[in-house]
Amino acid sequence: MSRLRSPLRQPMIGTLIACLLTPFAAQAAGPNDSVREAIGWAERRAPGFNGKPDAEPLVIAHRGASGYVPEHTLASYALAILQGADYIEPDLVMTRDGHLIARHDNELGLTTDVSQRPEFADRQRTQVIDGSELTGWFTEDFTLAEIKQLRAIERIPEVRPGNARMDGAFEVPTLQEIIDLVKTLQLSEGRRIGLYPETKHPTHFQQLGLAMERPLVRTLERNGYLGRWSPVYIQSFEVDSLKTLNELTDLRLVQLFGGGQPYDQTVRGTDLTYAKMATAEGLEAIAQYADGVGPDKSYIIPRDASGNLGSPTDFVPNAHAAGLKVHPYTFRAENAFLPANLRSSDQPDERGDIEAEIRAFLDAGIDGLFIDHPDIAVRLREREQQD
Ligand code: G3P
Ligand code: CA
Numbered sequence: 001m002s003r004l005r006s007p008l009r010q011p012m013i014g015t016l017i018a019c020l021l022t023p024f025a026a027q028a029a030g031p032n033d034s035v036r037e038a039i040g041w042a043e044r045r046a047p048g049f050n051g052k053p054d055a056e057p058l059v060i061a062h063r064g065a066s067g068y069v070p071e072h073t074l075a076s077y078a079l080a081i082l083q084g085a086d087y088i089e090p091d092l093v094m095t096r097d098g099h100l101i102a103r104h105d106n107e108l109g110l111t112t113d114v115s116q117r118p119e120f121a122d123r124q125r126t127q128v129i130d131g132s133e134l135t136g137w138f139t140e141d142f143t144l145a146e147i148k149q150l151r152a153i154e155r156i157p158e159v160r161p162g163n164a165r166m167d168g169a170f171e172v173p174t175l176q177e178i179i180d181l182v183k184t185l186q187l188s189e190g191r192r193i194g195l196y197p198e199t200k201h202p203t204h205f206q207q208l209g210l211a212m213e214r215p216l217v218r219t220l221e222r223n224g225y226l227g228r229w230s231p232v233y234i235q236s237f238e239v240d241s242l243k244t245l246n247e248l249t250d251l252r253l254v255q256l257f258g259g260g261q262p263y264d265q266t267v268r269g270t271d272l273t274y275a276k277m278a279t280a281e282g283l284e285a286i287a288q289y290a291d292g293v294g295p296d297k298s299y300i301i302p303r304d305a306s307g308n309l310g311s312p313t314d315f316v317p318n319a320h321a322a323g324l325k326v327h328p329y330t331f332r333a334e335n336a337f338l339p340a341n342l343r344s345s346d347q348p349d350e351r352g353d354i355e356a357e358i359r360a361f362l363d364a365g366i367d368g369l370f371i372d373h374p375d376i377a378v379r380l381r382e383r384e385q386q387d
């Protein structure tokens with residue numbers, strides 16, 4: 001069983017007119033069900049970029065082409081698209097004035113030059129984020145105008161020294177700027193490019209009065225992303241964020257899996273853990289509100305005691321039996337991240353045999369993958385399809 005949705009019906013002329021007006025209607029109040037159905041109908045028949053089936057396996061550029069350019073910058077997303085990625089992945093957090101921006105964390109010190117900015121020195125503070133104490137500079141303390149004064153830096157310069165040479169070159173982008181980039185590059189590339197946004201720390205932002213779900217859906221709808229035929233997957237580690245999104249939109253949703261317990265479940269005092277969610281029953285429950293799952297790779301092929309790839313679990317067949325797509329994270333080419341037997345040397349920044357790792361996961365039945373080096377997965381897919 002996949003998500004419970006209203007059946008599509010043939011649209012009436014009036015509904016099609018409403019469909020044409022949807023960008024304006026969506027800004028005001030959000031589309032109603034009949035407009036959503038009409039959009040879906042039009043998407044499947046129009047010669048545009050919506051409504052086309054996803055490529056398989058789906059290549060999702062993790063934080064952009066973050067193996068080559070500092071993550072979550074327009075340059076990183078643009079390079080990923082030029083390398084042939086099907087979808088680009090912005091992680092999203094909120095600013096104090098309610099803008100959605102692309103950062104992996106609400107703490108800014110790891111991926112921007114904020115610590116070098118004396119004008120923001122007094123913003124540094126310590127707080128508890130998702131149950132852990134953290135000291136730094138937080139997006140919820142900055143307006144978008146202030147965020148725009150910062151510049152991105154490389155998160156792991158020791159593994160990616162080439163990326164670190166671009167420190168200071170790029171701004172922190174908004175979701176709208178990312179969508180604008182995608183729409184422009186769709187035209188120049190002549191193909192559909194998808195968005196795979198993630199709500200980061202949604203309970204934390206909700207507790208601050210900065211809930212992310214409505215602004216996210218409003219921004220996507222304003223840009224014409226409506227319905228399950230649109231090239232969008234929205235992902236989250238938190239269950240309640242996805243269930244809220246399921247009420248707000250027909251766009252496809254993906255439940256991420258980490259370790260321990262989703263933070264929203266900790267706050268609500270439930271006993272739901274990712275381990276329970278990964279059982280056949282847990283996956284069936286997820287299929288009631290989501291269309292896919294994004295597990296850490298270890299849920300599919302754990303590593304053995306020596307750090308080598310072990311044998312596949314039953315995660316993929318169970319997810320498929322529940323009607324869920326499976327898009328594991330994160331594939332990275334450097335030895336630092338590879339199974340021991342696929343490393344090329346003791347040098348963490350050198351590349352190992354990532355293709356062998358990807359092939360093992362394709363053999364395990366995955367439908368797509370998050371990767372920092374999208375060119376590698378695109379080339380491998382092309383070669384496999386030629387054979
Ligand atoms: O969203 C898939 C993957 O990116 C989840 O991990 O921490 O890189 O956002 P993270
Ligand atoms: Ca992510």
